[in-house]
Amino acid sequence: MQVTSLSLEAFKEMDYWAVEKYNLSIELMMENAGLQLARLIAKKANESSVITIGVGNGNNGGGGLVAARRLAAWGFNVNLDLVVPITKDLPKAQLERALLFGAKEGIPETTDIWVDAYLGFSQRLPLSDAFVKSIALANASSAFRISLDIPVGISKDGELLGFKANQVMTLAAPKTILEKLPNEVEVFMADLGIPKSVYEHFNIKMPNFKEHQLIAL
Ligand SMILES: NC(=O)C1=CN([C@@H]2O[C@H](COP(=O)(O)OP(=O)(O)OC[C@H]3O[C@@H](n4cnc5c(N)ncnc54)[C@H](OP(=O)(O)O)[C@@H]3O)[C@@H](O)[C@H]2O)[C@H](O)CC1
Numbered sequence: 001m002q003v004t005s006l007s008l009e010a011f012k013e014m015d016y017w018a019v020e021k022y023n024l025s026i027e028l029m030m031e032n033a034g035l036q037l038a039r040l041i042a043k044k045a046n047e048s049s050v051i052t053i054g055v056g057n058g059n060n061g062g063g064g065l066v067a068a069r070r071l072a073a074w075g076f077n078v079n080l081d082l083v084v085p086i087t088k089d090l091p092k093a094q095l096e097r098a099l100l101f102g103a104k105e106g107i108p109e110t111t112d113i114w115v116d117a118y119l120g121f122s123q124r125l126p127l128s129d130a131f132v133k134s135i136a137l138a139n140a141s142s143a144f145r146i147s148l149d150i151p152v153g154i155s156k157d158g159e160l161l162g163f164k165a166n167q168v169m170t171l172a173a174p175k176t177i178l179e180k181l182p183n184e185v186e187v188f189m190a191d192l193g194i195p196k197s198v199y200e201h202f203n204i205k206m207p208n209f210k211e212h213q214l215i216a217l
């Protein structure tokens with residue numbers, strides 16, 4: 001029997017398998033994630049939109065920084081909320097690129113679209129004060145809110161305690177933790193380029209990525 005969604009632990013295993021068996025590096029998958037996120041953000045934006053992307057020190061932040069770079073390349077006004085120092089190699093390289101492309105550091109006075117690439121599947125609760133402060137600002141703003149992969153601050157059973165996302169763009173496969181989000185939260189799934197054989201190995205139905213790289217759930 002094929003499963004329909006994965007626990008975070010099972011998803012991490014699937015990810016690891018794709019990296020190990022197919023030499024599909026995190027950097028390559030991050031590029032796909034960031035492009036799909038940029039496309040989702042661009043659908044909500046217009047020329048004058050102010051976009052803020054919240055970034056943590058990990059690969060969730062790295063994906064947000066790829067989106068920042070792509071959006072800046074398309075001419076959007078992109079701002080980066082760097083809550084913690086970005087010290088890990090891959091997110092640091094993505095930050096340098098995003099800044100070169102014209103993304104700016106800091107939270108602007110008003111934001112139209114606020115993106116949570118603060119933390120993804122490696123987040124530990126409780127969150128540190130710096131994250132709590134940024135999430136409170138985002139939730140109190142009138143911005144449209146989009147989370148990359150998993151909303152930061154979500155409880156283990158899917159309660160939306162932290163970032164109050166209007167949309168979530170999750171990666172590669174449906175995750176059990178997202179099933180209990182309120183009905184009004186729109187969830188999309190994005191193609192990372194993981195091959196069908198990996199889905200089959202983990203007994204999960206591959207989403208129809210050959211037709212659409214971004215699928216509404
Ligand atoms: N193939 C893929 O699945 C891809 C996934 N991507 C995205 O990557 C994230 C997961 O990335 P990861 O680097 O494992 O972790 P996070 O970004 O979720 O977290 C980063 C680090 O933040 C620290 N952390 C965790 N909790 C807290 C907290 N409460 N307060 C402060 N800091 C915290 C922790 O680092 P430590 O050094 O402190 O242990 C985390 O490691 C996934 O969700 C996807 O969005 C890629 O973008 C593409 C490929």
Ligand SMILES: [K+]
Pocket residue numbers: 060116117118119120147148149150151152
């Ligand atoms: K997130």
